[in-house]
Amino acid sequence: MSALGYWNQSQNQIHLYSYSNTGTLSDFVAIVSRIKLYPLAPKNIASSTYATMRFSHNNGHLFEDSFFSSLPGIRYVHAVMRYHMYTYTSCMYSRHTKMNANWQPQSNLLEQVVSLLKAYLIPNNDIQRQSYERLQQFQQNLEFNLYLVHILSNQSSQFSPDIRQLAGLLLKRNIKSQNVAISTGKTSAQMEMLAYIRSQIICILADSNQSIRNTASSLVTTFVSQYTFIDEWPELMPALFQYLEQQDNVDAIAGAFSALCKICEDSASRLESSPTRPLNKLIPILLQYFHHPTSQFRQDALNCINHVLVFMPVGLVIHMEGFLQGISNLTQDANNQVRRLVCKSIVILLEVGVQYLAPHLDQIIQFILRANEDDDEEIAIEACEFWASFVDLKEFKDLKPILQPYLPRVLPLLFSKMVYSEEDLATFEAEEQQQNESVPDRPEDIKPIFHKTVKKADGQIESSLKPQSVEAQCTSETTFKGACGVTNVHVGDDSEDEDDEDDDDDDSMLQWNLRRCSAASLDNLANGYGNQVLPVLLPLLQERLSLDGPWPLVESGILALGAIADGCYTGITPHLPQLFPFLMQKLNDPAPFIRSITCWTLSRYASWIVDQSNHDQFLKPLMEGMLQRILDPHKKVQEAACSAFCTLEEEAREDLIPYLGFILQTFMCAFAKYQAKNLLILYDAIGTLADSVSSHLNEKEFIAVLMPPLLSKWNELADNSREILPLFECLASVASALGNGFEEFALIVYGRCQRIVENELMADAMYEQNPTDCDAGDPEFLVCALDLISGIVEGIQCQCEGLLMGSNILNILANCIQHSTLDVRQSAMGVIGDIAKYAPAILKPGLEQMIPILVHNIDPEIPTVCNNASWSVGEIAMQLRGDMEPFVHDILTRLIGMINRPKLPRNLIENCAITIGRLGYVCPHQVAPYLKEFAKPWCRALAHLNSMEEKEECFLGLCYVIQANPNGIVADFVYFCGAIASLQGQEIENQELKQMLYQLVHSFKQSMGENWANYFAAFPKSLQTFLSTCFHI
Structure with missing residues (x-):
């Protein structure tokens, strides 16, 4: 126009x-x-x-x-003038539109919307994209939602179920993105629109089409998720109650249950915290449905209660007797899903309200035993959860005798369920070719592996790479997905939530199954009952392990042997000299899954093997056998062997030094063989080796073998490739271990780390400015790059000053310690602490900016960040000394508040004490006035410190502070002496500290004069003896 x-x-x-x-x-x-x-x-x-x-x-x-x-x-x-897409009418877009119950859409606009929805369902990416772009222009106005709800609610033949369902899914997206559900700040017209949409959704819950009912129920829970209380939609719960009371309207009942199941699953806390307490009315209605002739409704009612049972709502406590009687009746239900949910109810109630089950435990255990043997695997799995949950109870010690008589039945049952199923074996056969080392991994084979979190303050490293848990060991086609988040909708798709973001894991070996659950339960029972399970298990193990028959039976026996390793350690170790040769033989079994499980089971006994004095008999053959399996042609065996070797590395540590050349040669051969998935585990094995043998890896011949393949991968991968993350993690450990041997690689590695950090921070900044068109940075790239920088600094130590001088490191760290992601902050503070140790001059220009941020992060509500913040402040203090004086007051205010806080984790308290000690060491006169405020908890914390180096450092700081303010310790002198007593049996290397402790004790005695005898008599006898012996008082 x-x-x-x-x-x-x-x-x-x-x-x-x-x-x-x-x-x-x-x-x-x-x-x-x-x-x-x-x-x-x-x-x-x-x-x-x-x-x-x-x-x-x-x-x-x-x-x-x-x-x-x-x-x-x-x-x-x-x-x-260009039209949006079509000629729009004032009825749809006028801001003065007046809503009423008889609102009707404009026919021409309705036709246009329906045409676009139909186009979106055409299985063609280009057409879908074009139709979505048109729909997106409609979506810019809230009144478009009226058209969507009209289409969703219309049962005429004009709209197919697919079109209606798609309209509902688009409406759901709009509710999420436009805050449609929130009433705050809306005009009266918009409020009327909101009320109309909600009233229509309630009506649609009674639709005759199940797919439409499910879509409507998904809309309900989307609304509810945006409310603090469910009463913000006052018509909802009364309407659902009314539907449930309409016994003759099956569709309405089904729709109400579909909505309630979702609400109870996603928003149970809102139901319980709501001022009107809707659960008080809902639970009796649900209990009535336990007797309904329709099995689906019995199932739905029980499912709803199971979701809220976790919170133990008042309404359920009131009707607990009726609930227990109801599930007792349902134990005999003909419907498998109902019986499965009964098992689930029992397990949940066991965990949250065992007092209600305690009088009935004998009957419950007998039911669970029967259910655990059920042919329906889902029922058997839910029942099997009972045994592990029982042992995990805090009341287990009191209830332990109740289950014990049933162990002769429970243990063989679990043992029998640990054999691979026919379905598993069929899967293995179908995937046999895919497991060949020469076949590249499929994208779906490569699961996410989480980055190790490095805690500088206590030297811990947390990792999820090594699958040591029992359950961990029992182990497409692309379509256009528009920005509306709706993938192609399939006719008759009755899924509960059609646009869930996360699909289920399709890898059957990673699914929770009866084999895994049984093994985990056996593990728990062994931990709970210890060697008491062996009289039942040993004959079963002997029978399985001596079989010449089908390999799955032998494999289950080896799995069971590994499962009981922790709980029955003292009882099983006398048998290990005989079992070890058997297991070594099984490392070479023709069946790959026997080779795989044997690696894992041997790793469960790695501590016993390492402890044996004759390494030629145990450790050396085990190491050689596992290294052979690392080069196995079967991918599953490679994976198991690599993971098991990580455990062996952690246990053996320096005992591996004589074999380093052989180990590294094997690892480098594996580099040439491994596909993408197992390469990630190989990185971890190399990093764990570096952590275990540390500087012993710093030999020219080892570096010549180790670094070329790592650098080759380093050069091969792009900065934004997620495959680079485990390599960064590996190199961080290697850099730290090689020390000055890493110097020749430091410049190129650091440069790339800095570039990646800068790019991710830039992405964050652009996202803040334009979140619609830009993606935020990936915090995991930041964490990995920062941890690698930390590894480089730890490795080359003082030489890092030349590397960092003139770089952008201060700006990087200043940004990262304020990052919204806690792991990024934690890693950045670790880098600051490392730089403070080896190159404090680098940090000096940024102290005024950094210290207040570090102090702000000394917060017990974020413990891992708090630890690294406190540790880095202490490191800076030790190196920059007088430069810390302006900050002492603010730092101590935080630390004193923490060290006096009750029930804080011990490691937080100890790290607080260390930092206070370091401040006292370098700024005693600034710390001294505060001595009375922290002396008692500080002395208690010092008594428990394990590191003698840190202990001496802190004691020296404490002594300096006491010298500056002797009156500050008077009230807590007995605790000071108790802390000194913790040094008993340990050699104090610092002669100044020895002299100061002696002088302080005697000075205090002299200051007490004739009152000393009575004062000293009140000390604990052991402390009196120590002071008399060591200090001659």
């Missing part, structure tokens, strides 16, 4: 005389639209600028993306 008009600059308006479609347009003044101004040269457009103009509509027409061309010096303009 085009029109001739003129630009009225004083009124900031375009006046149009006429246009070609529907008549005359006058003053456009209401809708703000983005306009391009094109100053025209005689032959072409020279440039463009943007301006914002105001328009209003006449005859119900809306124009967006309009623009006009202007000739310089001429007031007339030629305005070209």
